[in-house]
Amino acid sequence: MDVIPLGPGFAAEVRGATLSDVASDDAAYAATRAAFEEHSVLVFRGQHVTDDIQLAFSRRFGPPEVTKVGSMGTGSHFVILSTIGPDGKAVPADHRQALRARANQLWHTDSSFKRVPALTSILSARIIPAHGGETEYVSTRRAFERLEQGLRNKLENCFAWHDYAHSRGRIAPGLASPEEQAALPPVCWRMVWRNPVNGRGALYLASHAYAVEGMDAAAGKKLIDELTDAATAPGTSYLHQWRQGDVVMWDNRATMHRGRPWPAHEARLMIRTTISATEADGVATMGLPSPQAAE
Template sequence: MTAATTGASAATGDEAALDAREINPRIGTEIRADKVTLLSGDHAATLRDLLEQRGVLVFPQIGFTDDEQVAFTETLGTLATERKGEKLYNVTLDKTVNKQADYLKGSLYWHLDGTMNEVPILASLLSSKALGNEGEGDTEFCNTYAAYDDLSDEDKAAFEELRVVHSTWTTLLYYEPEPSLEMLQQMMSIGERELPLVWRHRSGRKSLVLGCTAGHVVGMDRGKSIELLVRLREWATQPQFVYRHTWSVGDLVIWDNTGTMHRATPYDPASGRLLQRTKLAGEESFA
């Protein structure tokens, strides 16, 4: 981890400064601050700017309670609730804790959240409540802004107008290559969406829209389409674009869902690994 400070706001009076340090040159910033400072909301604009520029913010062992995590999320934007209105969601493959744990099997593959939605969530916040087995259950992130920026001019021109069909059932085939017809039809009922390969953001920046929900490029030969999507996934997940977080209890990690992909590394569902998620509501449609 480097010691370069990026965008930290200056302290005035009794106000504590944010100690913001780059983790990798292309992705990730570690934030050191106390709970009072973070929950005040005084640095929300700085944190949002850092999130958009750096993709991932890490708050080591901040140890937020459930209520504090919700409150901190609300300082950064509009909290997005879960399907039944819950503010917090248990991220675990343990079915005794999360009855919908099977749906999370897709989280073991590179993806961004909300490809089935008109407006995907802006960001997710994960806090670590319990660790799994040693060496398992890390979370990886890749910066799809930086991956786009480093493409050749020739590639940028070739990809500018391409569109890709995304679906949840495409992800199903990653972890259940021979699903039952009933399971396949259930996932297909969620539908599919045609999205741009290159997302033109309101800020003027551009990012790649990829991941395990990406099925095929519209109007392209099937084989060539798969080759292109795999090539770009490999490109976007090169080491220079990736940050891998090894969890400690109490860590909080925020990532910009509009400019990163993420995945969990495999872990034993019975290991006890438990993360808790809150989400920021989306503010920008795919374009």
């Protein structure tokens, strides 16, 4: 297996191993997991992808999430990212499916709004538009390391509030349904996630982040916006141009990503599996300490 660097200090292509190899072979999994910890974004090209193969591959990295209420694929282990209507054609630009796709064009990390955040997401290309629809990634690990030391020290003990309804509300009022809002109340996470394997810290940010614990609303928003701008500065991203058979996985602890626009009349179908972070992935240190724990 070869690992070929792709992006500006992160992201790599894995060659000489298929998803099935990683799912069934311990040595292939160990090499892939090491590359994942090092590079944060891994690209597998030319894959024969089925739902069963994608899920078997995903399970090697931890427990798969059950898709939340209000999403296509709810109750399964698959998030269906589709702009295809019942008639087989692309839905109109003002359709809820299209608006949700537009919300994914905000910089974010998956599942930061959940009670258990995500380790990794695995995305497979099933139907891709002829033009556009790329996925863009930045390394929040490298962004953290670019900050001056005093700010890094401060952020180690800062916590941000994340809310699914906040990010969806930036696209359209009511885009997050009452059912989704009830199932996904705001959660608070440390703003720096340290990788337990290599000890490197990464900013933990997303479009779902709306406030910083202990700061007034304006100051907290300003800090989140400034850190997001720093993490997504020009020249810091890897832009993945999808081909049929591509699968990309990324570390939600150490990256942000966004979808890029494509012509509204062109259909797009992507299937995502998402793996919950566990204690071994450092999640135990991320939550806001309770008053009892702080005493």
